[in-house]
Amino acid sequence: MVNSENTKAQMRKGVLELCILSILSQGDAYPTEIIETLKETRLVVVEGTLYPLLTRLKNTGLLTYRWEESTSGPPRKYYMLTEIGATYLKELQVSWIELVDAVNKTIQQKS
Amino acid sequence: MNKTVTINISGIIFHIEEDAYDKLSKYLLTIKGYFSNADGGNEIMSDIEARIAEMLQSKTSAVKQVVLMSDVDYVMDSMGKPEEFAGDSQDTHSNESKDAEFEYNYSEPIKRRLYRDGDSKVVGGVCSGIGHYFGFDAVWLRIALLLLFFFAGTGFLLYLILWIAIPEAKTTAEKLAMKGEKADINNISKAVKEETEHLKKRMEKYGKEFRDMASNNREIPRNVAEKTVDFITDVLMNIGRVLLKMLGVFMVIFGVLFFLGLSGSVFGLSFLTDSNNGGEWIDLLLLDGKDFYLGLIGITIFIGTPLIMMIYGGIKIVFKIKYTNRWVNLSAGVIWLVGFLMLLYVGIRTGGDFNKTAKVRENVLVKPYETLYLKMHTTPVNYEELNVSDKEEEGEKDFRINHRDNDYMIGNNKGVKYLLGHAQLNIIKSQTNKIELVIVKEAKGNDKRKATERAKNIAYTVVQTDSLIDFDNLFKVMNADKFRCQDITVILKLPVGKIVYLDKSLENLMYDIENVTNTYDTDMVSRRWLMTDNGLKCVDCDGLVITEEIEIDSNDGSDEHIKINVNGMNINAKDTRIKVDSNGVNINSKDSKFTIDGNGIHVDSKKKKNK
Numbered sequence: 001m002v003n004s005e006n007t008k009a010q011m012r013k014g015v016l017e018l019c020i021l022s023i024l025s026q027g028d029a030y031p032t033e034i035i036e037t038l039k040e041t042r043l044v045v046v047e048g049t050l051y052p053l054l055t056r057l058k059n060t061g062l063l064t065y066r067w068e069e070s071t072s073g074p075p076r077k078y079y080m081l082t083e084i085g086a087t088y089l090k091e092l093q094v095s096w097i098e099l100v101d102a103v104n105k106t107i108q109q110k111s
Numbered sequence: 112m113n114k115t116v117t118i119n120i121s122g123i124i125f126h127i128e129e130d131a132y133d134k135l136s137k138y139l140l141t142i143k144g145y146f147s148n149a150d151g152g153n154e155i156m157s158d159i160e161a162r163i164a165e166m167l168q169s170k171t172s173a174v175k176q177v178v179l180m181s182d183v184d185y186v187m188d189s190m191g192k193p194e195e196f197a198g199d200s201q202d203t204h205s206n207e208s209k210d211a212e213f214e215y216n217y218s219e220p221i222k223r224r225l226y227r228d229g230d231s232k233v234v235g236g237v238c239s240g241i242g243h244y245f246g247f248d249a250v251w252l253r254i255a256l257l258l259l260f261f262f263a264g265t266g267f268l269l270y271l272i273l274w275i276a277i278p279e280a281k282t283t284a285e286k287l288a289m290k291g292e293k294a295d296i297n298n299i300s301k302a303v304k305e306e307t308e309h310l311k312k313r314m315e316k317y318g319k320e321f322r323d324m325a326s327n328n329r330e331i332p333r334n335v336a337e338k339t340v341d342f343i344t345d346v347l348m349n350i351g352r353v354l355l356k357m358l359g360v361f362m363v364i365f366g367v368l369f370f371l372g373l374s375g376s377v378f379g380l381s382f383l384t385d386s387n388n389g390g391e392w393i394d395l396l397l398l399d400g401k402d403f404y405l406g407l408i409g410i411t412i413f414i415g416t417p418l419i420m421m422i423y424g425g426i427k428i429v430f431k432i433k434y435t436n437r438w439v440n441l442s443a444g445v446i447w448l449v450g451f452l453m454l455l456y457v458g459i460r461t462g463g464d465f466n467k468t469a470k471v472r473e474n475v476l477v478k479p480y481e482t483l484y485l486k487m488h489t490t491p492v493n494y495e496e497l498n499v500s501d502k503e504e505e506g507e508k509d510f511r512i513n514h515r516d517n518d519y520m521i522g523n524n525k526g527v528k529y530l531l532g533h534a535q536l537n538i539i540k541s542q543t544n545k546i547e548l549v550i551v552k553e554a555k556g557n558d559k560r561k562a563t564e565r566a567k568n569i570a571y572t573v574v575q576t577d578s579l580i581d582f583d584n585l586f587k588v589m590n591a592d593k594f595r596c597q598d599i600t601v602i603l604k605l606p607v608g609k610i611v612y613l614d615k616s617l618e619n620l621m622y623d624i625e626n627v628t629n630t631y632d633t634d635m636v637s638r639r640w641l642m643t644d645n646g647l648k649c650v651d652c653d654g655l656v657i658t659e660e661i662e663i664d665s666n667d668g669s670d671e672h673i674k675i676n677v678n679g680m681n682i683n684a685k686d687t688r689i690k691v692d693s694n695g696v697n698i699n700s701k702d703s704k705f706t707i708d709g710n711g712i713h714v715d716s717k718k719k720k721n722k
Contacts, residue, residue, distance in 0.1 A: 031158065031161075031162060032162065032165060046189070046190060046191020046192070046196055047162065047189050047190045047191060048142070048159065048190045048191040048192075048193065048196035049191065049196035050196075051155045051158045051159050051162070051196075052146070052149065052155050052196065054158070055151040055154050055155045055158065056150075056151070058151075059150060059151055072168065073123060073164060073165045073168050074121040074122055074123055074161045074164050074165065075122075075161075076161075077158065077161070
């Protein structure tokens with residue numbers, strides 16, 4: 001049952017956490033903003049993926065949020081990084097660079 | 112023109128077309144179903160709803176006020192299918208995934224669920240699916256089911272139930288879940304344990320939260336109340352989940368056991384009718400073979416359908432299968448009703464054949480004698496042919512044949528069945544001066560004619576040899592006539608002045624024969640009885656010992672008792688005594704005394720004297 005689509009989806013999912021944390025490190029954002037950024041980079045195909053992830057990150061203490069009234073719709077949940085989140089992100093960034101390096105090397109060796 | 116519904120999503124009001132509303136609410140329910148077990152499920156849900164509200168808002172304007180189907184489709188497209196994103200919902204510790212190497216399944220292993228495997232199926236993929244779930248080769252299961260097939264087709268049925276109950280893995284997510292992480296239920300006890308642990312954890316968590324809340328005055332009271340309600344609901348839900356799982360297991364086990372029992376007895380009835388006692392009775396009750404098979408199918412459906420549904424429901428509970436085939440319940444109901452109607456039809460047809468009762472009187476000529484000797488003739492029977500169990504001792508067999516208590520017996524002579532019943536005898540005063548003997552034959556049928564015909568078919572004989580009359584104790588009905596409450600009563604009409612001698616053997620034939628002394632049947636035998644104007648009177652009963660009496664003793668060892676017999680009555684209660692005998696009536700209480708005897712009536716009050 002080799003399915004390249006599935007593998008690609010799993011890969012995207014793998015880095016999603018890192019991406020969300022990175023986006024939030026540049027400033028607080030509410031889900032729609034996060035989604036728009038992610039959609040531009042084609043990291044997220046369906047929006048639904050984001051919400052469970054955000055809740056989980058919030059529950060583990062990496063994120064927190066505040067409510068902000070919106071002029072055009074329901075109140076918005078603005079997510080921001082916590083201190084732990086910021087540290088965590090740094091760790092992830094380091095290991096990501098290492099990983100990309102390692103993967104690239106492996107791929108180049110093979111080809 | 113389309114009907115619209117007004118809905119409220121995340122506090123924003125929308126007008127939405129009815130069909131679009133149906134689709135959207137179904138979609139939201141599905142998502143909810145996926146997140147219902149997840150940590151923070153409610154929060155995820157409200158976030159998603161807020162986003163949907165935002166999207167719908169962008170799709171409506173002052174000009175286009177109504178949400179259309181296409182808008183809902185747009186929302187669903189951009190939000191995605193629940194199964195595509197629900198994988199992230201399960202709570203996990205990010206510390207673990209941080210250290211873990213890049214895994215195929217990003218956040219955590221997908222929980223294993225039961226699905227049918229359409230990719231490696233033989234029939235419906237049930238066996239391969241279960242094989243994946245429990246981690247063994249499906250071949251063994253296939254062999255086991257094939258073997259079970261020979262037990263009244265149980266294997267086949269079980270397979271069908273599983274086929275309907277278990278959904279096929281269609282999407283990639285489902286296929287992944289089918290072969291997912293083994294950490295899910297490997298066996299039932301573990302599942303129950305998991306649920307209990309989960310419950311315990313929840314309890315602890317809530318207990319802690321509650322304590323925190325109690326020590327934290329900043330919380331507003333309404334919030335405390337809300338949390339308490341949440342807590343109680345959660346605890347109840349968890350207890351419910353554990354109980355439900357156990358119920359599911361019991362449902363499957365009992366369902367299968369009862370079903371095996373049912374199919375066993377149905378097969379027993381249809382194939383072993385000749386050597387089966389219950390089957391013979393059914394054969395004698397029902398009109399024909401058509402009714403028999405109709406009734407058999409009816410009862411199988413009537414009992415079997417609920418059992419199958421029980422197994423089906425149990426499987427769904429145990430394996431947490433959320434998918435429901437809505438035709439299942441409906442068709443089960445219809446099938447059950449059909450079974451019920453079949454039974455009803457057979458029942459009404461059979462019951463109708465008991466509708467009318469007919470009595471046929473046959474007069475037997477009796478040569479007159481001053482004294483007639485009446486005796487019971489034990490009808491010769493072939494024990495081998497009777498359904499009296501082989502294990503019974505010879506004496507017990509005799510008892511069954513000779514005593515009225517065992518009313519009917521079935522015999523089987525080389526496939527020809529017959530019914531044996533006990534006759535009864537009564538002796539009354541003749542209105543003429545002739546001795547008459549009437550055999551009253553009784554039977555039932557759906558009309559008078561059929562009942563009469565059946566009554567005439569009852570075989571029974573009375574033989575007179577000089578002054579001796581022999582009464583058969585049994586009558587015989589052939590199977591063609593079925594069992595229709597056939598009965599024989601022999602009435603001997605005796606003119607005044609004639610005497611009958613009742614032989615000891617008559618004990619089991621006599622039925623409440625009236626006499627002037629109200630003597631019981633069992634005490635009437637071995638004596639001569641003279642017919643008088645008032646009825647039968649014993650001529651040699653002097654010294655007859657009447658054994659019948661009622662005696663009630665208090666069980667605490669005191670002297671209190673009640674005793675009633677032919678000599679009178681004696682009641683000895685606390686502080687009270689009532690005595691009725693040949694001397695008169697004597698009532699003696701704590702404070703008074705009342706006497707009727709040869710001297711008259713006396714009433715004494717002890718109280719007055721004391722004053």
